[in-house]
C-alpha cells in the first residue's frame with residue numbers, strides 16, 4: 001500500500017486511492033455490462049451503484065450466473081459496535097436493504113460484540129456495556145427497513161453455540177503467519193483478535209451448513225473489511241463451500257474532505273443522534289472549496305468535487321440525478337453561495353435524522369422478530 005494511505009480492519013488513515021486498492025487486491029470494477037445484468041432484476045439501479053460509490057466487486061457476475069440458474073444467494077454483512085453510529089456506517093446497510101428488496105433474499109447480520117472488546121485497547125468497557133451499545137446500533141440498522149421474515153441478526157456472544165462450532169473449523173486452516181501478514185498483528189496483539197477473523201468468516205457459509213447444501217453468499221461491505229474475506233475465501237474453498245462474493249462501497253468522506261467519516265473525529269462526523277443545532281454547526285464548518293468572498297464566488301464559481309456539501313448530496317442526500325446535477329451546476333457557476341448551500345444541507349440532514357429516529361423508536365418493538373440466539 002502506498003505511504004499516503006492505510007486501510008485494514010483496524011485502521012483507516014490518509015487519502016484512499018480506491019483504484020489502487022482495487023488493483024492491489026484484485027477487485028473488479030462494476031462495469032456497464034454488469035450493471036446492465038443487475039438492472040434486469042432490480043430495475044433502475046440504486047444511486048450508490050449509479051454513482052460509482054459502490055465501485056468494485058468480487059464475483060458478482062458469478063452470483064448472477066447462479067441466480068439465473070435458479071440458485072439464489074443470501075446476503076451477509078455486519079456491524080462492529082461503536083458508541084453511536086454515524087451516517088457513513090449506514091451506507092453498506094442501505095445497499096444491503098435495497099438488494100434484499102429487489103432480489104427478495106434473506107440477510108444475515110453479524111454483530112461481533114466481542115470484536116470491539118478485543119480490538120480497542122483504549123476503551124475500558126466491559127463486554128456487557130459493549131453489548132448494550134451494540135443493541136442500540138441494531139435499532140439503527142432495523143430502522144432502515146429490513147424485512148423481519150428475511151433478516152437474522154445475531155450477537156456473537158449470544159449465538160456462540162452455532163458460531164463457535166463453525167469458527168473452529170475455519171480457524172484450523174488459518175496459521176499465525178497468515179493473520180500476522182494480513183492484519184499486521186505483532187507479538188503484543190491479544191490472541192482473541194487473532195482468532196476473531198474465523199468468527200467473521202462463519203456467516204459467509206452458515207446458510208449452507210443450515211440447509212445442508214451450498215448456497216451462494218453476497219457480502220456488501222466497506223473496503224476495510226476486505227482483509228477478513230481475503231483470508232476467509234481461501235479457507236471456505238478448502239472446506240468445500242462456495243467462496244462468498246463481495247460488493248464494495250466507498251467511505252462517506254468527513255465534512256472536512258478527509259476520506260472517511262471517522263468515529264473518533266467528532267467534528268467532521270454526523271452521528272445519528274446529533275441534535276439539529278449540532279448538525280448545523282458541523283455542516284457550517286464543512287469544506288466547500290468556494291472562493292474567498294461571495295463576489296469572487298459569483299465570478300469564478302466553485303468545484304463540486306471539492307465541495308463537501310455537494311458531495312454529501314451525491315453520497316447520501318439527493319437520490320435524484322437531475323436534482324443533483326442542478327446543485328452541482330449552481331456550485332460551478334457561482335449562483336449557490338456557501339451560506340445558503342450549507343443551511344439547505346443541514347436542513348435536509350436534520351429531516352432525515354428526525355425520520356430515522358422515529359423509525360428507530362418503532363424498531364424497539366420489533367427487536368424480537370430479528371434477533372436470533374442459541
Ligand code: TRP
Pocket residue numbers: 076077078079080081110111112115200219220221222225
Ligand atoms: N468487523 C466489522 C466491523 O468492525 C463487522 C462485521 C462483521 C462485518 N461481519 C461483517 C462487516 C461482514 C462487513 C461484513 O464493523
